[in-house]
Amino acid sequence: MNIGEASKASGVSTKMIRYYEQIKLISPALRTQSSYRTYADNDVHTLRFIRRARDLGFSVEQMKALLALWRDRSRASADVKTFALDHVAELERKAAAIQEMIRTLRHLASHCHGDDRPECPIIDEIANASDKEIPEINARFGVSALK
Template sequence: MSADLVTIGEAARRTGVSAKMIRWYEARGLLPPAARTEAGYRHYGPADLHTLRFVRRARDLGFGVETIADLLALWRDRARPSAGVKAIAQAQIADLRRRIDALEAMARTLEHLADACCGDARPDCPILDDLAADDPPRAVPRRRDL
């Protein structure tokens, strides 16, 4: 084995990506097939580790696998215009903002239900009633929308 090649375990340690995820990324084509020893063990070089760090950072920012594949292609194309990269980032920002709004709506609804629950020895519970409803009400509006 070349001195700059590392095992999957060492690649995982150096990049913060689990061995299971490294194999998964390889199977999805985000990482090229690993070099193999005669015994079939995977080995990764510096470029593979760099790619894994790129993928991990993209995942940390919430990008999906298909989008990461697009970003990797753009990253590898040194002649690419940055406009495509910016458009992908802006779409991700919009998606994150939608998800944040949805999470805030869920939190408002749960706060409203928790406030309505006495939390005493009685069995009446608006939280369970809401969860069991066939057609639950929509999220509680934001306080500034009231």
């Protein structure tokens, strides 16, 4: 099947399939004489695995490790369980940081008059917060560090 068909069958966009190939998360696709990528059922199965891992919030590096565990038929399930529980702990830290941000913003918004005056506790808090009060959050809501 071609890349479009593999994309539809796996739920992974063609752009992401090309990216995963580029970063060596997946093996390079076989090519036709016309240089079109072709995919087999096992490739689609791997792409579905990656899609599900991504949906569960695993990073690319974590997906590489998961793929290695998946392919290693002699692995211990305890290793997979530990890996998953470590990810759960990371997600819980991120969720706690996000909840704290929500509480802070709600509190600040409740103290903002929301009128024509320039005074605003939201802006004041953001401008005057110390480094230790601000959790660092990446674009995917991942906490990189809590100061």
